[in-house]
Amino acid sequence: MKKEEIKMRQFKYMYIDESGDLGLYGSNYMTIAALLVTEPKELDRIIKSLRRNKFRKELKKAIEIKANKSSSQLITEMILRLNQVKGAKLFFIVLEKQKVTSEYFKSNKHRLYDYVAGRLAKNIILEGGYVEVRVDLSKGKHILREDFNKCFLRNLHKNSKPTSVTIFHSLSHCWAGLQFADILAWSCFQKFEHSNSIFIDLIILEKEIYFVW
Numbered sequence: 001m002k003k004e005e006i007k008m009r010q011f012k013y014m015y016i017d018e019s020g021d022l023g024l025y026g027s028n029y030m031t032i033a034a035l036l037v038t039e040p041k042e043l044d045r046i047i048k049s050l051r052r053n054k055f056r057k058e059l060k061k062a063i064e065i066k067a068n069k070s071s072s073q074l075i076t077e078m079i080l081r082l083n084q085v086k087g088a089k090l091f092f093i094v095l096e097k098q099k100v101t102s103e104y105f106k107s108n109k110h111r112l113y114d115y116v117a118g119r120l121a122k123n124i125i126l127e128g129g130y131v132e133v134r135v136d137l138s139k140g141k142h143i144l145r146e147d148f149n150k151c152f153l154r155n156l157h158k159n160s161k162p163t164s165v166t167i168f169h170s171l172s173h174c175w176a177g178l179q180f181a182d183i184l185a186w187s188c189f190q191k192f193e194h195s196n197s198i199f200i201d202l203i204i205l206e207k208e209i210y211f212v213w
Contacts, residue, residue: 010129010163013040015177016117017136019067019189020095022109028098029192030113032120033185034091035082035177043176046081050074064173067186072199078183079202090207092188093120099213110139114148116212118155123210126160133167136178145169 013036020030037043051059055074059065067075082088095116105112133152139145149167156165172178187199188209 011038012126012129012131013037013177014124014131014133015175015181016133017172017178017181017185018113018138019182019185020193022097022112024106027189027193028096029189030095030097030116031185031188031192032093032117033181033188034120034124035181035184036089036091036124037085037177038087039085040177042085043082043180046078046085047176047179050077050081065179065183066172067183070183075183075187075199076202078180079187079199082180083202083204085205088205090184090203090205091120091124092184092207092209093117093123093212094188094192094209095212096192110144110147114151117148118151119212120210121152121156122158123208124156124160126156126162128161128163131162131165133165134170134175134178135167136172136181137169139169 015035015037016032018030018032020027022030047065050065054077055071058071058074062069065074065078093116095112100106100112105115135148139148148169152167153165156162170178172182184203187203190196190198191200
């Protein structure tokens, strides 16, 4: 095997997004999904194919694919095609908001989000290799992004031994992986918030679902 091929196999790409909210009077649950792949270009090809062919009309004016603005047919197709991406792994964490009793978290939604994402990171096992993490850009201030990065990395390293991890906070319309993460987080959210497991049951990839508290 060539050195270039070995190097490529050492790289992993993780995409993270959430569904639901952390407000006191919003949803009952909040879910975060992490999609781990070795070949992100496969995700790009799927999105391009959907835009050019079967869902050309639906996506004609859409800058990006968002679950809450997409047809059930499009969401289903994305999941079925993702099932064919070799080596892809999925990780979910579910927060039932009524179980949050600590004022330390209730008074600061960014702190709570970082904690939940950190719990997710703690359950992801990585043995060596370089990991590029992309999180949907939702934190406007640099200090909030830094707080997230520190919490996520601290927890990721508790059970994993990646060679190096780099975290980017990116605009989802620029990254196919983040659009898939949105679909996945939404599918998990539907299961717990609305007792609708139709979409998450379509997933046949290796997946883990964890719970906070």
